[in-house]
Amino acid sequence: MSEPSDPKGEHERLMNMALGRVPQRLRGAIDWLRVPSRRPARILAGFLLIVGGLLSFLPILGLWMLPLGLILLAEDVAPIRRVLDRVIIHISRRHPEWLAPPR
Numbered sequence: 001m002s003e004p005s006d007p008k009g010e011h012e013r014l015m016n017m018a019l020g021r022v023p024q025r026l027r028g029a030i031d032w033l034r035v036p037s038r039r040p041a042r043i044l045a046g047f048l049l050i051v052g053g054l055l056s057f058l059p060i061l062g063l064w065m066l067p068l069g070l071i072l073l074a075e076d077v078a079p080i081r082r083v084l085d086r087v088i089i090h091i092s093r094r095h096p097e098w099l100a101p102p103r
Helices: 005-019 024-033 034-054 065-074 076-092
Strands: none
Touching: 005 065, 005 076, 024 034, 024 065, 034 065, 065 076
16 A cells, blocks of 8 residues: 555545534534644543543443544544544445445
């Protein structure tokens, strides 16, 4: 597998693919957090979502919070970004319907 010529553009494409099924209400907040100048809020939200995902056995919290927190942290932490990009590529090859836009 060759490295893409524009890694940032490829990452953005993969993130858009992964976030394509997120409800529009939540998507607005995620897009707001992904703005580069909002790094402190993004890191805090990412950690809180991960903790909430780990506590998914409690009411209200859910496992859906874990990948969303990782997506937010991937914007600022390169090792997480690389692993997450590989996971999204793997999912898109094995289960393309998971990342398809909703009908």
